Amino acid sequence: xxxxxxxxxxxxxxxxxxxxxxxxxxxxxxxxxxxxxxxxxxxxxxxxxxxxxxxxxxxxxxxxxxxxxxxxxxxxxxxxxxxxxxxxxxxxxxxxxxxxxxxxxxxxxxxxxxxxxxxxxxxxxxxxxxxxxxxxxxxxxxxxxxxxxxxxxxxxxxxxxxxxxxxxxxxxxxxxxxxxxxxxxxxxxxxxxxxxxxxxxxxxxxxxxxxxxxxxxxxxxxxxxxxxxxxxxxxxxxxxxxxxxxxxxxxxxxxxxxxxxxxxxxxxxxxxxxxxxxxxxxxxxxxxxxxxxxxx
Numbered sequence: 001x002x003x004x005x006x007x008x009x010x011x012x013x014x015x016x017x018x019x020x021x022x023x024x025x026x027x028x029x030x031x032x033x034x035x036x037x038x039x040x041x042x043x044x045x046x047x048x049x050x051x052x053x054x055x056x057x058x059x060x061x062x063x064x065x066x067x068x069x070x071x072x073x074x075x076x077x078x079x080x081x082x083x084x085x086x087x088x089x090x091x092x093x094x095x096x097x098x099x100x101x102x103x104x105x106x107x108x109x110x111x112x113x114x115x116x117x118x119x120x121x122x123x124x125x126x127x128x129x130x131x132x133x134x135x136x137x138x139x140x141x142x143x144x145x146x147x148x149x150x151x152x153x154x155x156x157x158x159x160x161x162x163x164x165x166x167x168x169x170x171x172x173x174x175x176x177x178x179x180x181x182x183x184x185x186x187x188x189x190x191x192x193x194x195x196x197x198x199x200x201x202x203x204x205x206x207x208x209x210x211x212x213x214x215x216x217x218x219x220x221x222x223x224x225x226x227x228x229x230x231x232x233x234x235x236x237x238x239x240x241x242x243x244x245x246x247x248x249x250x251x252x253x254x255x256x257x258x259x260x261x262x263x264x265x266x267x268x269x270x271x272x273x274x275x276x277x278x279x280x281x282x283x284x285x286x287x288x289x290x291x292x293x294x295x296x
Contacts, residue, residue: 002048002082004056007041008063009077012280015040016254017071020227021062025055032136039075048082056080070256096133102144105169107134110197121172124198127163127190134165138252141276141283142166142225145249146173149285154220157181157241159211159234164191164204166223171200178204179215212237221247228257235264239289246288253282 008018019030022044031043046052059078066073098108098116106120116122127133134140146166150156152174158167161180170178180195182188188208195204209215211234220243224234231250238248248270253261255277262272265286274285 002084004046004048004052005043005081005083006046006056006059007043007077007079007081009035009039009041009075009079010063011038011072011074012040013254013256014066014071014073015042015280016227016252016257017066017069018042018063018073020229021059025059045083096127096135099134101134101140102147104147104173105143107165121169123165123168123172125163125165125168125194126197127165127194133163137278137281138225138283139165141278141281142223142249142251143169145247145276145283145285146170146221146223149247150175150221152176155179155218155243156221156223157212157215157219159222159224160226160230161191161206162187162225164194164206166225167191167204167206168195168198168200170221170223171195171203172198175203175221179219180204180206181209181211181215182206183208183210212241215241217241218243219246221249223249223251225249225251228253228261231261232264235261235270236268239269242288244288248286248288249283250286251281251283253284255280255282258282258284 010018019042022030022042033041035041046055063073096109098112098114100106104121106116107123107125108116110124110126146169150170150173153176156170156175156178158178158180161167161182164180167178167180180191185208188206191206195201195206218241222238222242226234269289270286272284273287276283
C-alpha cells in the first residue's frame with residue numbers, strides 16, 4: 001500500500017494548531033520533531049486514494065489561514081511525498097528510547113528489554129498511531145502532576161487518553177479506578193492494549209467518547225491533555241463531573257492561549273491552583289468547585 005507523507009515545518013507557537021489540523025484530517029497520528037531551534041517539524045500520513053488530493057488541499061488552506069488568527073507559521077513549509085508502506089508507521093521506534101519522568105516514573109517502549117533503574121515505576125508503552133508516547137512536554141507535565149498530587153484510591157477521568165499513558169500512570173501511582181476516554185477508535189484500541197500490557201485493566205476502563213459526554217458520576221481527578229480550543233468546550237462540563245475540591249489537570253495549552261483558557265475555567269467556578277511550564281507549553285492545575293456539582 002502507498003501513502004502520502006505530509007511534512008509541515010513551522011514555528012513552535014503554531015504547533016498546536018497545525019497538529020490539530022492534521023489530526024482532524026485523519027492523518028493517522030502526528031510525528032513531532034525539532035530539527036533546529038525555533039523550528040518544529042510535524043508529519044502525518046494519508047492513504048493514496050481519490051480523497052487524498054482534496055484532503056491535502058484542505059490541510060494547506062487551513063494552515064495558510066492560521067496567520068489570520070495571530071499565529072506565526074514561518075517558514076510554513078508544506079511538503080508531500082508518496083511512500084511505500086515499508087514500515088513507516090514503525091520507523092519512529094528507532095527514536096523512542098526509555099526515559100525518566102519526574103522523581104519516580106520510567107517510560108519504556110514495550111520492545112525494549114533493558115532493565116529499568118531501581119525504585120522507578122515502569123510504564124511500558126506502544127503508542128502505535130495514537131498521541132502519547134510521553135515524549136511531548138504537555139504529557140510529561142501531566143505525569144509530574146500525577147506523581148506529586150494524586151491521592152491513593154482516587155477516581156480518575158482521563159479525557160483524550162491517546163495511548164493511555166496517563167491512565168496507566170494514574171493506576172500505577174495508586175488510583176482506585178480510572179475511566180479513559182478518546183474520540184478516536186484507533187486510540188481506544190491502542191490504549192486498551194497498553195492498559196492490558198501494563199497489568200492495570202482491572203482498574204482502567206477504556207471507552208470511546210467525546211470529552212465528558214455520556215459519562216456518569218464524578219471524579220476526584222480529571223486529566224485533559226487537549227488543545228486549547230477543546231479545553232474551551234471541555235471546561236464548562238467539568239464542575240458537574242468533579243467531586244468537591246477535585247483536581248483538574250488541563251494541559252496541552254500553548255502560552256499564548258493560557259489567559260483565555262484560565263478565563264473560561266474561572267467562569268466555570270474552577271480555581272487556578274498552579275501553572276506548570278515547559279518551553280511554550282502550559283499545564284493548568286485547577287481545583288474543582290467548593291461545593292459538590294451534583295452529577296449522574
